[in-house]
Amino acid sequence: MELGFIGLGKMGMNMVTRLRRDQHRVVVFDRSTEIIKQAETHGCIGASSLADLVGKLASPKTVWVMVPSGVPTEETVQAVAALLQPGDIIVDGGNTRYHDDVRRAEGLKKKGIRYVDAGTSGGIWGLQVGYCLMVGGEKEAVDHLAPALTTLAPPKGWAHVGAVGAGHYVKMVHNGIEYSMMQGYAEGFELMSKSDYKLDLARIADLWMQGSVVRSWLLELAASALKDDPKLEHLKGYVQDSGEGRWMVADAIEKDVPVPTLTTALFTRFRSRQEQSFAEKMLAALRNAFGGHAVRR
Secondary structure (H helix, E strand, C coil), X not given: CEEEEECCCHHHHHHHHHHHHCCCEEEEECCCHHHHHHHHCCCCEECCCHHHHHHCCCCCCEEEECCCCCHHHHHHHHHHHCXXXXXXXXXXXXXXXXXXXXXXXXXXXXCCCEEEEEEEECHHHHHHHCCEEEEECCHHHHHHHHHHHHHHCCCCCEEEEECCCHHHHHHHHHHHHHHHHHHHHHHHHHXXXXXXXXXXXXXXXXXXXXXXXXXXXXXXXXXXXHHHCCCCCCCCCCCCCCCXXXXXXXXXXXXXXXXXXXXXXXXXXXXXXXXXXXXXXXXXXXXXXXXXXXXXX
């Protein structure tokens, strides 16, 4: 099929490369002209602007937006929508909050423009193994997009999970579970790192991949990281969050659903970004005040 693709970052470039392998016609735009030139070496057609990209597509036009979530995605979707006609399709493959999908789709529907949200998982490995795609939107729009989705995903790796917003909702929960799994591995490996047995953590991670109930792709990545840097001495324990964990906690509160594991994992990330926690200073002050316990100044 033919589609426009906006945003050629770490995932976007790999996605258009994968699409070209199956001979899809892909017109690309990015703020970096150098990155556009790189995409052209993979057989993509470069565009000098959003208007140029839209102009190089046949109707009905499909434009996939793969830019950072929040304001960049919002501005890009609205700018593209102003250039499209009734029957055209906008796909948001980034990490958008599903409420925004519903709002955008309602606004675009008045113009006759169809909107699809595609939760995308696979990271920088997607070019090699494919992307798991969780897709929300009207059936007709998703069906039109199916050839590209089939190319991007591994076998059985994409699904139409529901109406507009459902794709990013499922991806939000997916990322919340991811936070929790990562935290579980992190705590277990920290405990083993303090063991008197001087354990080979990379070897144990490899061992657990052989039939263990805790085997996973994340564990494979852990084994690789530990082989390269057994004590992780070249890293700081500073962990960002991309938003989905916060949105999932908010959704859980709204629905009265307990998610203690995810909440703890999310809050641990917050703590990792504080060199000196005020709360822990308060603990030291109180312990000194009521018990005369020593403090470090």
